[in-house]
Amino acid sequence: MRILIAEDEPAFRQILEKILTGWGYEVQVAEDGSAAYRILSGEDAPRLAILDWKMPGMEGVEICRRMRAEKPEHYLYLILLTSQQREEDLVQGMEAGADDYLIKPFRLNELRVRLRAGRRIIELNEELLAARAVLQEKATHDALTGLENREEILDALDKELARVERDGGCFTIIMADLDHFKQVNDTHGHLAGDEVLRTTAQRMLRLMRPYDSVGRYGGEEFLMVLPECCGGCARAFAERLRAGIADRPMDTTEGALKVTMSLGVAASGVVAGRDGARGLLKAADDALYQAKAKGRNRVEVAECIGSRSCPNHD
Ligand code: GH3
Ligand code: MG
Secondary structure, rough: OOEEOOOOOOHHHHHHHHHHHHHHEEEHHHEOOHHHHHHHHHHOOOOOOEOOOOOOOOHHHHHHHHHHHOOOOOOEEEEEEEEOOHHHHHHHHHHHOOOOEOOOOOOHHHHHHHHHHHHHHHHHHHHHHHHHHHHHHHHHOOOOOOOOHHHHHHHHHHHHHHHHHHHHOOOOEEEEEEEHHHHHHHHHHHHHHHHHHHHHHHHHHHHHHOOEEEEEOOEEEEEEEEOOOOOHHHHHHHHHHHHHOOHHHHHHHEEEEEOOEEEEEEEEEHHHHOOOOHHHHHHHHHHHHHHHHOOOOOEEEEOOEEEEEEEEEE
């Protein structure tokens, strides 16, 4: 584990550095308070720090105060070194956000056990952050395909609607649905069906721009939100998606399967100022229905309803 030693007194700093290196820590040193503050607020800062209270540039206690106010995502365990023995000073140090303190001179064993306690806190904090990230992923993503789940993609749609209302511009949504997918399950089994869903997700992701969003809207139905892409751009993109699925069979454990997808496209201007997300979803859904009715493996674009400039047909 990496540790920062911030101590302006060279001889003491060097001794500490040698001891901590001997205990297996990777040591970084700062010769004054401002250097220590810079290191701790930087990217990839050490998570454990021993800060001398009295230092030029910035006092250790002030570094504690600032780091707690800044609340970096990863917890920093801060130990203050002090020669001050007055109780009120130590209370002040702890209230400023120090986790622990050592009064100089101290015994090495004392330092060793304090550091061990600090490491335990940091490790627990890491485990907590990792667990939180897993929960966050589960709450927002579909387990089978790894795409955003229904709530998350609808949230992306709401945000995009709000952005366009505020800043102008346009965006498009696409509702896409695999054709005769029930037959894939019925003929090749549910597991092969799952593989097809995963491959479909990967192929779509590969074709999308980093700021586009795609989510699993239902079983074999996907919803995309494409900022700054309307009219010809959206139609061409939907066509690329269609071809991306249909042009190459998908490898599954049951062999290579031919799959096609139908897509309904609706640009934000189609329902401008009307029903918001609901109206747009309905327009895309109706277009998808048309695509199915007209023979599947095709793209249909929603008709504009009462919109002055129709973004779907520019
Ligand atoms: P259409 O072309 O009209 O869309 O026909 P379809 O067969 O694709 O549509 P239908 O709604 O009749 O069937 C959808 C099928 O998708 C039925 C359901 O069992 C299957 N499905 C839904 N979710 C999953 C899943 O997570 N895995 C698998 N393997 N199948 C799923
Ligand atoms: Mg289907």
